[in-house]
Amino acid sequence: MSNPDAVKSVLRDLRIEVPSWAFGNSGTRFKVFAQAGVPRDPFEKIADAAAVHRFTGSAPSVALHIPWDRVDDYAALAKFASDHGIALGTINSNTFQDNDYMLGSVTHPDPRVRRKATDHLLDCIDIMDATGSRDLKLWFADGTNYPGQDDITARQERLGEALAEVYARLGADQRMVLEYKFFEPAFYHTDVPDWGTSFLHCVALGDRALVCVDTGHHAPGTNIEFIVAQLLRTKKLGAFDFNSRFYADDDLMVGSADPFQLFRVMHEVNRGQGFAAGTPITFMLDQCHNIEAKIPGQIRSIMNVQEAVAKALLVDADALGTAQRDGDVLGANAVVMDAYNTDVRPLLAELRADQGLDPDPMAAYKRSGYAETIAKDRVGGAQAGWGA
Ligand code: RM4
Ligand code: MN
Numbered sequence: 001m002s003n004p005d006a007v008k009s010v011l012r013d014l015r016i017e018v019p020s021w022a023f024g025n026s027g028t029r030f031k032v033f034a035q036a037g038v039p040r041d042p043f044e045k046i047a048d049a050a051a052v053h054r055f056t057g058s059a060p061s062v063a064l065h066i067p068w069d070r071v072d073d074y075a076a077l078a079k080f081a082s083d084h085g086i087a088l089g090t091i092n093s094n095t096f097q098d099n100d101y102m103l104g105s106v107t108h109p110d111p112r113v114r115r116k117a118t119d120h121l122l123d124c125i126d127i128m129d130a131t132g133s134r135d136l137k138l139w140f141a142d143g144t145n146y147p148g149q150d151d152i153t154a155r156q157e158r159l160g161e162a163l164a165e166v167y168a169r170l171g172a173d174q175r176m177v178l179e180y181k182f183f184e185p186a187f188y189h190t191d192v193p194d195w196g197t198s199f200l201h202c203v204a205l206g207d208r209a210l211v212c213v214d215t216g217h218h219a220p221g222t223n224i225e226f227i228v229a230q231l232l233r234t235k236k237l238g239a240f241d242f243n244s245r246f247y248a249d250d251d252l253m254v255g256s257a258d259p260f261q262l263f264r265v266m267h268e269v270n271r272g273q274g275f276a277a278g279t280p281i282t283f284m285l286d287q288c289h290n291i292e293a294k295i296p297g298q299i300r301s302i303m304n305v306q307e308a309v310a311k312a313l314l315v316d317a318d319a320l321g322t323a324q325r326d327g328d329v330l331g332a333n334a335v336v337m338d339a340y341n342t343d344v345r346p347l348l349a350e351l352r353a354d355q356g357l358d359p360d361p362m363a364a365y366k367r368s369g370y371a372e373t374i375a376k377d378r379v380g381g382a383q384a385g386w387g388a
Pocket of ligand 2: 139179214241286
């Protein structure tokens with residue numbers, strides 16, 4: 001697809017979900033830097049997510065993290081979101097911040113702890129019923145630090161049992177997306193370290209269990225686009241958690257560390273029909289803004305995703321196919337590089353103008369005074385962060 005109208009029409013329908021935790025304070029284990037105007041409760045996080053949508057037109061839903069976003073009445077929270085022009089999206093579970101989980105959650109050797117962790121996942125589905133969310137996102141911090149610490153195989157069996165119980169509880173329109181991460185917080189072995197492990201469990205569960213690719217959860221040099229292509233051809237790609245990394249799970253703004261990698265990923269998504277109407281893929285950001293302002297950090301990230309998608313859509317599929325069939329190595333590579341090296345910013349500015357948006361979302365946000373208003377209004381109370 002190299003026609004600009006077709007590119008615009010895909011971009012108009014592209015929906016990128018933002019994470020509620022991106023609006024709270026975050027940092028490293030060395031220091032969390034508090035910022036003025038940070039939300040003090042889930043409602044204020046939703047208001048900030050709605051601001052990102054107002055300026056980008058591309059972020060109509062916000063993912064929640066339980067228990068960080070626990071409220072008494074989830075239907076009321078969903079109503080608050082819809083009054084602000086957005087919806088509640090993926091429910092992210094948390095089985096990593098309780099003392100009981102020191103040796104694992106659903107893979108823990110003690111059945112009492114496994115029960116507690118599984119019950120939390122079931123509670124998350126109750127919340128999805130109230131919010132109207134489609135996806136339950138599972139990320140397990142489970143693993144061991146020392147050889148021999150626990151039985152790796154037994155832990156896989158325990159994981160499979162817990163997942164089967166949770167899967168059986170899903171409603172007909174609900175799905176489970178299973179994230180993998182190669183290390184951290186466990187250092188010797190991780191129970192869901194790679195796409196293959198996630199894939200095996202999802203295949204065993206059924207059609208509504210799908211793999212989530214968090215771009216930051218790979219070893220340096222991993223060919224992430226290959227994983228994406230493989231999951232697309234086997235119909236097991238359910239979601240992305242987008243972010244950038246230089247070293248570990250840095251959770252930096254997507255497209256900031258390696259925009260070319262993001263483009264290569266988007267090229268495979270496009271090749272695998274991942275942007276087609278009714279796509280099964282949830283495109284989500286999973287980021288933290290430790291030192292930069294959070295709302296514009298999210299706006300910039302959405303723009304980075306849009307740029308990578310636009311460039312991927314500009315790849316001339318016919319020319320590429322011809323060059324590939326002819327064994328024209330340099331020609332095929334040139335087709336891909338021509339698309340990547342196109343400046344798509346004017347096209348995106350035009351699209352925003354067509355949509356009645358400001359062509360420059362960053363400048364429009366700055367001018368809007370929203371940052372000053374929340375800094376003035378949100379005084380007192382406890383600012384949100386990981387764990388609140
Ligand atoms: C994990 C993982 C999850 C996210 C948490 C906050 O590393 O990426 O998706 O919910 O961090
Ligand atoms: Mn993630």
